[in-house]
Amino acid sequence: MSDPQKPSISRRGFLKAASVTAASTLVESVHAVAKEANEASRGPRTSGPGLVPIVLHVNGIAHSLTVEPRLTLAEALRDSLGLTGTKVVCDRGSCSACTIWLDKLPTLSCMTLAIDVGSRNITTIEGIATGSQLHPVQAAFVKHDAMQCGFCTPGMVMSCVALLDRNPSPTLDDVKHAVSGNLCRCGTYPKVFAATLEVAQGRKLVNPIISANREKGA
Amino acid sequence: MESEVLDPQQAKSRQEGVKGESAPVRAAEKKDSAASTPQATRTDNFLFGIPQLGVTQVARQVPLNEPPPMPANADLKYIGKPTPRYDGAAKVTGAGKYTADIHLPGMLYAYMVGATVPHARVIAVDVSAAERSPGVRAVHVIQHVLGNAELRDPAKEAPSTYPIVRYFGQPVAAVAATSQAAANDAAALIKVTYDPMPFVVHRDAARASDAPLVYPGPADQAGTAGGGGGPANVPQVGNVHGPSKKKIGDVSKGFAEADVVVEGEYFTQIQTHSALETHGVVADWKPDELTVYASTQGTSSVRDEFAAYFKLPKTKVRVITEYMGGGFGAKFGAGNEGVVAASLSRKANAPVRLMLDRRQEHIVSNRPDSHQKLKIGAKSDGTLTAIQLTSYGTAGVGTGAGTAGPATNMYKCPNLLTEEYDVFVNAGPGAAMRAPGHPQGCFALEQAIDELAEKLKIDPLAYREKIDDSPARKVERQIILEKTNWRNRRPPGADNGPIKRGIGISQSVWYRFVNMNSSCEVRISKDGSVELMSAVQDLGTGTKTVLAQVVAEEFGIPPQDVVIRIGDTRYPIGPDSGGSITMGSITPAARNAAHQAKQQFLAAIAPGLGVPAEQLVLLDGRLVVASDKSRSYTLRQAAAKMPTDEISARATRVAEYTKDRLTYGGVDYVELAVDTETGRVHVERVFGVHDCGRPMNPLGVVSQINGGILQGISYALFEQRIMDPGKGSMLNANLESYKIIGAREIPEIEVVLIENYIAQSSTDAAGIGESAGVIALAAAIANAFYNATGVRMRSLPMTPQHVLTALGKADRETHV
């Protein structure tokens, strides 16, 4: 992406962003763009095709980036930030391998443009454990062996943790529904169900401790 | 596993019966039988048999440095115990780095351009616009395509500057650029000029005498190290390559002797492997070494093909596969994407990542389809008198569509004739896929056996009891009788309402293959840490975990205290993982290396402790002096007494203790409901009983069998490649219209493992990838469907359309 871009759109937001980026004061530029974005949010705004500065808030850390407007959030996470736990399998919204959370809402990062995330908080699989302490759902996945090749596993974990956050007492059917978009070619579903249900049941017994962990993890 | 000794003719036919299995399997066979140089031996007594039938002792001659016979699982500390995955935490946290996750400094991203026609000569490839595109660092035009069959006589075809395009999507050229988007943009600017030729994409159409020819003369596919390949130098007429024949006795005599004959035609579809991680590599070409991170089932096969293709010594090719996102038989060798990435890396002088996109992944490999005619004769007492199978299948531009494995190897029959034909079509090459040929073959065979049983008025399970001499499957059937609803099975079509429920079973057969290219090194360091190294890879099958258990058992330390370093050709050579070969091949090498390292370690520290080495025992993480139990040390304390900082031993797989040809078997039971109004089939319960020799890690084995069962259901009910006969492309090369089983369709699954001690190696372990339900499920579902409805499903997949057609309920609207 080091090649010169030829801006062909002369909308206010774009030009302002481009010129500030050229001044290479990234933090300032971010503020400027944010301000600009606020102003622009009252009317239609176009970005690109040149590089656009953005800030992504990922797992509690703000990252300043300049990205092509067409860059998906999945690509930004994986290629720009090195957060490769998020997997891309279909790149068109049919497998949920790329599931992350935007403000706790499970979202397909392959179907989300990085420039559209705005100030929302992104949580990726790398942000689920607390240090070396696995989230109870992750620990249950390991205990039940709810993985084989593991390529679908980050997406599965994101879906299942989110389920338990919004529904602490899911039924088997609720779990199936929560991962109904998550494809697993190795066939780990039975153990994904068992692991998730076990955490839900265990949580009823030791609710305070695990909730506290979960808060930290999320 | 059966352990009978076959007569030579039968053994030969069984070996050939494993049609379409991966090349390393065949290579391993040869190496196995060749490794019989006489050496000093001793006699040991080994466990032999299945607990339910009684375990006995059997004497074997073994090499002098073999470890002592391994006790039964019940008497072991770590082996045979459910053990969480070695890299489980890395997988649930996203920390594990797959090939698609590798990012090297200065790395470029590549995209391959595929042909937009299914059959053509390429007149010109204009890459000038692509080369000028922003961010582009290298462009490569493909000179030789891997994976296609090759003409026996190249002179049958006029020479061509570029490879002839024989399928839509065949790789033509590629671009490497500074971002994936830049590479994709540039790839779109490559202009290919084609001189199109007539084409054919369906098996039946390709068999017609006037069908367009995929190859202008006889062609054979050698197969890569494990992918595809079928019999060479068989007759070829038009696109029909074969038959590959097997003959025992005389089937016409057998049918003449039969009191009952069943005969049917069966059709199965093309399934794509659809691993979630696509084929791909990161290639880093440096003057002194080519490093390749590959999503592969065989680090060694990748190294070999790169070395051969680029004429490099093997010492200058390093292949790394630490995490791998699924293969199922399709990922061996360098592949077009590998050769292209390395070529681009050499040109650009930078590392290059090239992962196929999802559309390309559907085209790169598949399980061939089949049209089978199967005829079986039996006497009125049920004794089989003749089995005759003719099969036609297409592996696209490749070969390897045979289906005769089950018909040849499941039941003994004095008269057998199988004739397998490959039919070339203009579509991507087939490849080995989880038990190549066997789900197809079983779909026919196990339905025919049920039909025979019905004609003979015998319960289908009881009938198998009569004609099947596998001890493992005998035990498995008994467990099904005890643990399932089989005894309450009703006559076909017993439900009156629109929802009809039924029960069915099917059996499976697979083979014990061993690859002698299986070596491990085990090291103990002066701080008491223990590690194992081997080039063998873990596809998600749990290789790392089992290796840790094996070393742990020898050293008396928990598996999580052993460090496993595998998936790198810098370590001792490992087997390619195809045909359920890995567990049975690598674990004896691991145990022997661990045992030898331990012996060396004990001998090295014994003098310092003032006791003979034989008095030293490693147990529960401690070193104990047997004659004086009060003297015990942690492993760390003991290792501190080592005279050198490191002790290591390396061991290579020892030949099987006997030359018996062994098979594995499983029996799977299915309960399902057929909605006769919508045509939907709901599998409600699966009960699978399976044999993998000595189960090393039951937790992981059950995971694999769950997966095999679910892939089998998915194959039976949902998956099918749909080709556009007008354009020659795959219409559903994505994951929304190529339907794979999902969470909503998962039945209740219960898996039971039997222990089967075979006294063949220092571990008696065996793989389970093939014999994991994937072979039997389509047949079991079809048999249950018959039990539910009284109608036989002879075509896969059992989509609503096919079901309604079979039930005689389809009208025009239901046809596509």
Ligand code: FES
């Ligand atoms: S990669 Fe995003 S849904 Fe498949």
Ligand code: FES
């Ligand atoms: S574990 Fe391999 S795809 Fe789910």
